[in-house]
Amino acid sequence: MTDGTDDPVYYVISDLHIGGDEQLGHIDFLSELLAFLERLETTDEDAELIINGDAFGLWEFTELEGLEKFDVLVEKYSELFEQFRATGESVPITLLPGNHDHELAAYDEYVDRLAEYNVELVQAESVTRRVGDRTIWFEHGHQQDPNNRIEDFGNPHATPLGYFYNTHVTSRAGQLSERGRYNWLKDVQAVTPTERMPTWLVSKYFYREMNPLLRYATVPFLFLFNLSVILAVLAGLDLAGVWTLPVETADAFLAQFGLAGAAVHLLLVINVAIAGLLLLVGIPLFFFLRDLRETIDRFGVVETDLTVDPEEPYKNAARQVFDDRPETAVFCYGHTHRPTEIELDGRLLVNTGTWLKRLHRRDVIAGRLPPVFYPSYQLCVVTITADDGGVAVEYEEIAKPSPVAEELTLTERLLTLGREPNPELPDRVVVTDEVEEPAPRRVE
Known part of the structure; x- marks a missing residue:
């Protein structure tokens, strides 16, 4: 990391998903986000904070329209917006719309409202930034996902398939979550890919909602x-x-x-x-x-492969950008909630992960019991800056205690003993200054 020089330093976060109906409005990471913004407020670097899409869960507000959603956000998270204002006085804050907050691109009023808190809203699918002689490409990534692509970007009435899933499933889960024996249904946002939803529901029903006597009677047979x-x-x-x-x-x-x-x-x-x-x-x-x-x-009555590949569409998009813009060193996106680095022909494909809870499926050690979904946090900030050898990309993990002890029953932990996940963030990588000419593209 460069400190105290004229080299720009870009701090990138994405997929905060702040806001939503009822239980979806609770932010597990609020204190950590405020602490990060407070720290950024005092930096002496030539820094910029880029929030790369899905800062807000506007899709998840099903009983409000237009800028009413923003009014609720400001009222409910006043401390966060005041910290945006304070941090933005020292460090530029740039916000790109994602799919969950696509409405930011649909109403020009959002530009002025966010500017009041020193946040620059860019109503575009992507932005670029320079690092020396190289550039960084930023986009949220939903435009590469056919389930969430906005064909008419900026249209306030755009409703891709993902919109209906979130307004009818995710939001409803937020409204019903408190009715359970344990407030778990709100974590529906953390279930990826969404095809795992039925398995997750069976798992949480079995370990959390099933009558304990029935569960203990069933365990020996299934085990x-x-x-x-x-x-x-x-x-x-x-x-x-x-x-x-x-x-x-x-x-x-x-x-x-x-x-x-x-x-x-x-x-x-x-x-x-x-x-x-x-x-x-x-x-x-x-x-x-x-x-x-x-x-x-x-x-061919139904499509059998509904899961969107979490990497291949973004590899293809990055290769297109690298071909069209040879000076591009890094293609940075979010959306899939998976912090990853992939080297592509000497360039780098970088995913900024999420600040939401993540769920990791683990099969039990024996028997036919439902799998266990281990919760974890991988709050991370991606730092992109100049390095002697080119452009450096580094993940910083924001520490947050594991929720396992509070959210998994003793039964779940015993049945997955030795199978606990240990998610790790990617290592620091430097993209060198050598720029290769793109290979000729065959036209068919």
Whole structure:
């Protein structure tokens, strides 16, 4: 990092998603964000703060229209906006619209309203900044996502597929979250990709909402399901008289333990009976569903690959920018909430992550219990500045305590022992000053 020189230093954050209906309005990272802005207020660097899209969750306000949403934001987060004003007096703050706050690009009044707090709103899909002889390309990234692309950028009535998901699913979750045994439904924003939503809901229902007596009665069967399937097959062989040794040996072994052995035997019999029934139903059902899926694929009735690749569209977009603008050293975006660095032909593709909670799926150590979604925070600031060898990109992690102890039950932690995630931010990378001429592009 350059300090006390004339070299520009760009601090980049994105995907804060501040605001929304009811429980979505709670900011877990407010104190950390205020501390970062206060620190930036006192820097002696030639610095600029770039908020690279989705600063606000305007889509998630479903009962307000237009600038009413901004009025609520200012009223509810007055301390944050006053800190924007204070920091902006020392350091320029530039804000790009994302998809969740696309309305910022739709109403010119937002430019003046944000300027009151020393925030410059750029109503464009991208901006560039210079570092020496190189440039940095900034865009939020939703324009590379077909589910969230705004075909008519700046149109206040634009409603891509992601808009309906957030107004009907995410916002509703914020309204209902407090009704649960634990206030977890608001974390729907952290579920990525969205195709994991059904699995996440099953997991939280099982570990958080299910009646405890029912859950504890279900755990032994699900935990022993794999063993029960094997025992069901052996029991079938025993009944058919094909191979009786395993069942006879197990019965004799358990008989040695008296009442305790009889209890274990009863539990195994119940598990085997249920597993056997599921096998009888499941085998023909498996073949039926496979045939149905193949038929649907042949006719192309539905799109089977709904998940947007979190990297490939952005690689393609970056290559296009690098070809058209050879001086570009870094393509910086957000949107996918995944802090990553990818080297592309001597240039760099950089994702600025999110300040929202992140969820990491972990399968349990045995059995057929629902997976566990581990929460974590990776609050990060990407710093881009000049370096002796070119342009340096560095991730700074903003420390925040892990929410695991408060949000995961003891059962969830025990069932995933040894499988806890350990997310790490990318290392510092320097893009050298060497600029290669773009290869000729074939026109077909």
